[in-house]
Structure formats: structure tokens, C-alpha cells
Amino acid sequence: MSGTAARDRVMESIHTVLPGLLPAGSSAPELSDKTRLMEDLGMTSVVTLELMLGLEDVLDIQIDVEEIQPDDVSSLGALADFIAGQMGVTG
Amino acid sequence: MTALAEVSAYVPPGRVPIESLAPDLGLSPMQLRVFRRYHGLSEVSRDPGRSLPELLASAALRLRGLAEPRVRETVRYVLYARSMPVVAPFPLNPLHELTWRLGLGHAVAFTVTHQACATALHAMALAGHLLAADGDPAARALVVAGEKVYTRVAKIVPETSFFAEASAACLVSTSGPKDQLLAYAAASRGEFDGDPGRFQAESAYGLADIITAALTQAGLRPADVSLILPHNVNKVSWRRVCRLLEFPADRVLLDNVASVGHGFCADAFINYQTAIERSLLKAGDAYVIAAAGAAPGATFSAMVFRH
Numbered sequence: 001m002s003g004t005a006a007r008d009r010v011m012e013s014i015h016t017v018l019p020g021l022l023p024a025g026s027s028a029p030e031l032s033d034k035t036r037l038m039e040d041l042g043m044t045s046v047v048t049l050e051l052m053l054g055l056e057d058v059l060d061i062q063i064d065v066e067e068i069q070p071d072d073v074s075s076l077g078a079l080a081d082f083i084a085g086q087m088g089v090t091g
Numbered sequence: 092m093t094a095l096a097e098v099s100a101y102v103p104p105g106r107v108p109i110e111s112l113a114p115d116l117g118l119s120p121m122q123l124r125v126f127r128r129y130h131g132l133s134e135v136s137r138d139p140g141r142s143l144p145e146l147l148a149s150a151a152l153r154l155r156g157l158a159e160p161r162v163r164e165t166v167r168y169v170l171y172a173r174s175m176p177v178v179a180p181f182p183l184n185p186l187h188e189l190t191w192r193l194g195l196g197h198a199v200a201f202t203v204t205h206q207a208c209a210t211a212l213h214a215m216a217l218a219g220h221l222l223a224a225d226g227d228p229a230a231r232a233l234v235v236a237g238e239k240v241y242t243r244v245a246k247i248v249p250e251t252s253f254f255a256e257a258s259a260a261c262l263v264s265t266s267g268p269k270d271q272l273l274a275y276a277a278a279s280r281g282e283f284d285g286d287p288g289r290f291q292a293e294s295a296y297g298l299a300d301i302i303t304a305a306l307t308q309a310g311l312r313p314a315d316v317s318l319i320l321p322h323n324v325n326k327v328s329w330r331r332v333c334r335l336l337e338f339p340a341d342r343v344l345l346d347n348v349a350s351v352g353h354g355f356c357a358d359a360f361i362n363y364q365t366a367i368e369r370s371l372l373k374a375g376d377a378y379v380i381a382a383a384g385a386a387p388g389a390t391f392s393a394m395v396f397r398h
Contacts, residue, residue: 044291045292050124053124
């Protein structure tokens, strides 16, 4: 799978998993590469870890959270880049 | 100078898997997965057959010094380092019951709290100050720690850890050949009050900063430290602290996170006992005790000792 295809697959998975982790009753936000997890979605670091586990299930991969840097979870786009990188694809 | 004359810990044999706590605490399967996979939590110690005074006495009675009447007579202060403001219904007084059990009715006994799980460090420092003011080089203070999971807030730190029933005791002196206190740094951060998300995001920085402050006070750098004895909240937070400090994670004693859980204010002493049992400290080693206390606000504390 190419890097672009993998990243697209990761973003699709984020769109699938993320709404279930947001507070009940919150309106479905517009999700894009630039959406910030904490500032825009109010996600805590633990909910971010729940997102990782959900993505692992959907993508059937294991994410090495030891490698995560704060910038990797600053936005959905950054997160997609990080996870696509974990999938070991080259662009 | 403050020194630790003797340290003991009691970790009960009983354990419950964290999954068994889920119904009572309303935890989802996903939350449990996060706790196991990322936080490194697995089971927590429980001692349902012991009351709080019995739990505390189980550690205190392991101190060889307290078995000697002449040492007991030198204990001027008993400090109970506590995370929770309420540990027993009125009019029970677990601390006073403990002092009677230990034959320390002559000592001034009081509880130290308000720094949550960082309170043990404050209690040790306070004990040292009281003894220094006392002026008798033979005087001792007894610091005890450990609590029962008495209320809901004493069972879980939301999204962070599970509390464990265990206890510890420490005889503090103003001099001694080992475990000499080189530095103590603490920062109480009221801005975290009511903002658990911010605390989660910034707590690693708070701990790394206070450890650095304590080491600077002691004239040391992270590379000079043989071991960090952490609070046992979880593994993922300490890995972040290690990255910030550029300190090897295998020199933070985290083994008790999975097998014991977070023993309120007793963690440092539980980990100290483990370090001694495994010969992880040799004479002259510098080691750090560090903890964060949450709610209300947050306190980050660190002490540097010479073993």
C-alpha cells in the first residue's frame, strides 16, 4: 500500500472511530487535517489513547505509543501522518 | 540534616484484577484496555480483613527500632501522611488508635494532608524540621502512610490509576549514616484546580521540573541519580517524565505499578523496600523520591537522598 493510500485509510478510520469518543450530546464536528484534538475537540490525553486503541482495532495494527511526541497528536492530520508512518509504508 | 533511620512497608497478599473494579466504578472495556495497555496497570492490592489502624500498624510494627522501648521513648512526633481528607467516620480516630497500639501515646500525633499523594514528602520534611527545632539528636519522628479504599474517590484516580491498600512507616532522625536528605523541592499549582485535562497534559512537565529543581538544589544532575522511586500511578506518565529528563526509564522503579497499584502516600516507601530487597541501591548512591498530588490543584514534589 502506498504512503498516500495508507494515510487516506488512517483518516477514514479516524472519521469512523472518533465520533464515538466525543462527549455524548455534542454535535458532530467538522473533522479535517487541521482539527486540533485538544483545543477543537476537547480531547484529554486518555481519550486520545482510546482513539489509538480504536484505530488499532479498525486498522489491525499495533501502534507504538512510546514513539508518540506531543506534535504527533496536535491535530488529526499530524496523527494520521504518525500512524501511517507506523504502518511502515513508504511514500 | 534529615535522615531516614529506618523504612518499612506492608503490602498485603490479596490482589484484585482491575477488571473486577469496573462495574462499581462504571468503567468501559475500552477504558480498561487503556489502563492495561498504556498505563501498565493490572491488579491492585486489597486487605479487606484489616482496619485502617491495623493496616498502618502492620508496617509500623516491622520497624525494628519500635520494638525497642528506648527507641520508642525517643519518638516525639507521629505524622500520618494522607491523600484523602476523610478516611474514617466520626468519632473514630485511626491515628490515635495507632499510637496507642504502638506504645507511642506520649508523642504528638497529627495528620498531614492537602498535598494529596505528594504529602509523604511534605511529612518527611516537616518531621525533619520539628526534630531540628527539638534539639535532641536522639529524638525521632515516625511517619506513617497508607489508606483503605474507603470512599469512591479513594478507589480510582479518573483516567489515571487505581488506589491500593498497603502501608508504610519511616523513622526520621536529624542525623544518620544513610538515606540522608540532600534536597527537597515542592510546587503547589492551584491553576490545575478544576482542570483535569490540563493536569493530564502538563503533569509530566511538572514532575520533570520539580525533579530538576531538587537535583539542582543538591548540586546534582539526572546522570548522577542511580534510581527514582516514583509514585505508582501508572507507567506511561513516568515514561514521559523520563523523556523530558533524558533519564533512562529502567532506572525508575515501576514494577509495583502492575502488581500493587497506587498506595496513596505509601508508594515511595513501598518502592524503597523493593529497591533494598533487590539490592538496587548501594552505599553512596543518590536517589530521588518524587510524587504528584492532584486535587484540589496539584502539588509536584521531589526529594534527593544519599543512600
